[in-house]
Each structure stands twice: as structure tokens, then as C-alpha cells.
Amino acid sequence: MLHLDYRDSRPIYEQVQDGLRKLMVAGVLQEGEKLPSVRALAGQLAINPNTIQRAYEALEREGYVYSIGGKGSFVAPRKEVDTGRRDELMKQLDTCVKELLFLGVSKEELLRHLETAEGGNDHA
Amino acid sequence: MLHLDYRDSRPIYEQVQDGLRKLMVAGVLQEGEKLPSVRALAGQLAINPNTIQRAYEALEREGYVYSIGGKGSFVAPRKEVDTGRRDELMKQLDTCVKELLFLGVSKEELLRHLETAEGGNDHA
Amino acid sequence: MLHLDYRDSRPIYEQVQDGLRKLMVAGVLQEGEKLPSVRALAGQLAINPNTIQRAYEALEREGYVYSIGGKGSFVAPRKEVDTGRRDELMKQLDTCVKELLFLGVSKEELLRHLETAEGGNDHA
């Protein structure tokens, strides 16, 4: 379910964080749904529980997840995601597009990509 | 010319790498143009030459720059930029757009952003 | 009457404790008034009676509440609130104000805030 690459320079906890975020964005993990327990996911990915914990904490700070001690961690309503996250993504989008245009990708191809991207989440 | 932020969490060599790449994307550094020598740039930015060297090497691996032993480093034709770089950017764009849509940003707003982004490079 | 947020990081018993204290401070629960029984409140909030019990005990330690075995818990006269509580609040106020001033909030703004805050309790 979650892909880890130990040769990647990005830390493991960040890969877990990004992977889980993607699952939520894709709708695989739905609002209110319980994430695997820290220990369970750690076992499944064969990494240390502390590392998973760290990923969960980061997601909680982003507003993607909320944790209830003794109960588990759950997918938060998307409305509660930190607005700073949106700004960050916008900036990233900008840099990305500029370089792609520079590299010769046509605006049409980018637009086509935008259309394709929208599948995967059924805006409640 | 190049802005370094020592308080940024990103390592210096990466800031140099990204900064130079942006200059090339923006057309400030044009194809075939010679980059400043490692020692010159290091002196100008008051940092260790090793750090500059590392940035140049990374840009060369990306295909943005080519080196001629004893002559220096030069801006490569954009056609020679590693295709992996383009793919990576495309993937990043995709992830970015998906998450933004998920967060409630309208497709119209994204399109508007796309139009705005294209300014800055006036090439064929 | 009492708002519980299961997604809050604060434990439930503390939310109950703070919630009841606020009701007393606001004058909704008046001196001598009987608090709901542990079992009744637990039922109403759909939580474990132990959790309510713990909140009541904490309020009693603070002096906000006194219990009469077999009769229930009652709102204490405000004069009987533990002086330690007052000192603690004073210290907290101090720290708070110092940091706000440090962060550039003007003394005038703080005073304005002070005036606004006093509404809500109409006692001698």
C-alpha cells in the first residue's frame, strides 16, 4: 500500500507522510476513517514505531489527520487542512509549470494533464 | 544575483543548484553562456568552493549544464536536459494539482494560475 | 450545555473540568447550585462515569466545588476557591502579557482587550 525507498534522500517519516496524504487525496482513505495504528503500520512497513508516529504528528499539524489518544488516528475533514498547505502547493505548482514550459512542454499538454488529474475523489 | 538563505532548512548546495536552474529557466542565463567559475562564485557568495562544486555537479547530472575540463561550465541546450527531470516534474505537477483540487481549489483558479505562470521566458 | 471535542488533544476529563469551571465563572452555575450527578452527566455526554468523577474531583481540589456524600456536588462560594489557583492564574497572566508585549502587541490593545473581557459576570 505504501512505497518506501531507502535510497531516497527524503527521510522515511516524510515518505510515509506523503504516502498517506496521497491516499487521502485519492479517496482511498476517507474522511473519518481510522488510519492503521502506529504499531501496526510500523510492523507492516518493517520500520520503527517512532518513525510512523512522527509522520502522524506531521500530518496532524497539516490538518490532514487528528489523533485521539488511546483510540487511534483518523482522517480529518478536508476543510480543516491548514491553509498554509494550499499556499505551499500553489508556489510549488508555479515553479513546476515554469520549468516544464521552459523544457518545451506545450501549454496544451499541461492543460490536458490538468483535465486528467481530477479523477479519484468524489467531492462530497 | 543568487539569493542564499542560511536559515532555510535546505542545504546551501541545493539552494545554489535551484537558484542557478531558475536563472536558466527565466532566461537570465542563456544557452551556451559560461557560468561563473567555481572559485569565483564561491568567493562572491562567501561560501566553500566544495559547496558550489556540488551544485554544479548536480546540475550537470540533470543536463542543465555541461563542463569542459579546464574551460568551465556552460548552460546546455534545453533539449539536452535529462528526460527524467521532465518526468519527475510532470509527476510532481500531477500530485500537486490533485491535492489542490482535493482541497477545494477550483479548476478555473488553477487555469488562471497556469496563464500567469507562463511569463518570464521568451524563447522559440 | 457542555461542549466536548473528541478531536481535541486535551483529555476528556479536562475538557469537562474546564467546561464546568467556565460555566461557574460565567455565572451560569451559581453559588450553592447542585451540579448534575456523576451518572446523569455521564449519561448525557455519553461518556464513562469515571471520567466525570475525575473532573469533579479536580474541581473540588481547586475549591470550585464541594461534595456532600450521598447528596451530590455543589458550586462553592467563590471565596473558597483555592488561593493557589489565583496565584497560578496570575503567573499565567504575567507570562502571557510579557510575551504579547514582546511580540509587538501594544499596551493599548491589551487594555482594550481587558475592558472587553470583563463582561459576562454580574456579581458584587
Place this chain on the structure above:
Amino acid sequence: MLHLDYRDSRPIYEQVQDGLRKLMVAGVLQEGEKLPSVRALAGQLAINPNTIQRAYEALEREGYVYSIGGKGSFVAPRKEVDTGRRDELMKQLDTCVKELLFLGVSKEELLRHLETAEGGNDHA
């Protein structure tokens, strides 16, 4: 320099975080000044470096501190402290004042406290 209370319910890393923040607010640690290294402070307080690290991370997220890998952690300019921190303090101030008034502390005494509080930082 920093007081730790193991019997306090608040976690150690939070006590360290609050303690350092107070030192910065009081002007004991000035803008740009280097904080003790993670290991040094850990040794001095006789606690684990990871715990200190966590406090530093939290302060960095608040904007009170910035870290440069391999160099150390430094006091950030106060202008860069997260605005959310200010809001949080304002809310805390409000609750505090309301309860103090309820407990019979006169408005005059609170005002006197406000005047007293301002010593300790020489707004550059």
C-alpha cells in the same frame, strides 16, 4: 538556568520549550544569539538529546528559533514568530482575565500588573 519539574504533568520537552521561550521573551537570549547545542543542553539538564531536539523543533515551528544543520540553533527575529502564537496567547489572556475577575481580583490590580509586566525587554 532552566527549571525542570518531573512531577509536572507537562512533558519535559514542553517545559524546555516554554523555558527557552521565556528566556527569549525576557531578553536573556537575544536575537541572533546561538542557543546551546542539543547535546550540550541535554547534558546540562541531564536528559536525553532527543527530548531537547523536540523542544527545538517546536520552537522552530513557532518561529522563535531557526536551526542551521551543522551550525546550531539561533534566536529568530521576533517579527517572524508565527501569528497563530499571538492569537493563542490572546485567547489564553481572555480566559485568564475572566476567571481572575470572577475570583475577586479588582480591575485596578490587573491594570497594575500590566504596567509591571513590561520590564525586561528593550524593544530594539
Place this chain on the structure above:
DNA sequence: GTGGTCTAGACCACG
């Protein structure tokens, strides 16, 4: 049983 905290000790990237 869960998340949250803490310890002890290790390795790495950075400059």
C-alpha cells in the same frame, strides 16, 4: 490497546 513521551545509542549530511 492506543497514542504520547522518554531513554540510550547509532549513523548521516552538512560545511
Place this chain on the structure above:
DNA sequence: GTGGTCTAGACCACA
């Protein structure tokens, strides 16, 4: 030498 990451294993508060 520094901060950053990770592991292994422990204990606690909560409900």
C-alpha cells in the same frame, strides 16, 4: 561538531 534521522525498547495516560 552540529542538527537531523532512525532504531529498539520502555513506561504512562486515557477511556
